Amino acid sequence: EAQVTQNPRYLITVTGKKLTVTCSQNMNHEYMSWYRQDPGLGLRQIYYSMNVEVTDKGDVPEGYKVSRKEKRNFPLILESPSPNQTSLYFCASSLGAGTIYEQYFGPGTRLTVT
């Protein structure tokens, strides 16, 4: 089944403890990105990647890192999580740049930082 998967789905952690949220897609998509969703603010893009080894900042990149070493994987790294990073995180992917290509979203990772 074609899909975007994220792990873990739920995570509770403490301030300052490094964590990684994984994202993987099995559709051979070029483009991948991360969004966070917060009440009253909607979805905002954190980082995106147009291909392997090519990443760039979105609207809210502070406090996050990403890497794209393989086409299928795009992990989100929080080196020193803080309570303001408590949020619902989504990974998305798209086959290409053309106007016909829709973006597919993963099931989300609910992160709580205490």
Place this chain on the structure above:
Amino acid sequence: KQEVTQIPAALSVPEGENLVLNCSFTDSAIYNLQWFRQDPGKGLTSLLLIQSSQREQTSGRLNASLDKSSGRSTLYIAASQPGDSATYLCAPRGAGSYQLTFGKGTKLSVIP
């Protein structure tokens, strides 16, 4: 910077009614626009994608229209059902960009 507004923020209708959800955006230079549905605590399901060169797109009981020059899109849901209850999000993709800009959504409740 693109800004997306969805009106109304919430809508409650009896089962069987036809309804329209509205989306407006400030920058008409877009590649396409996607409509998503999101169930509580869940991920986003893509419903329809309209390319910038298209006026409308249909899938089952759903019909989305796009007026790029005026910065508007509508999602029409025919013969609504309780299973349609969810939050609906519109997201234009900027020209020359992969980024989607999301509205805050319309929360739809269909009452049996």
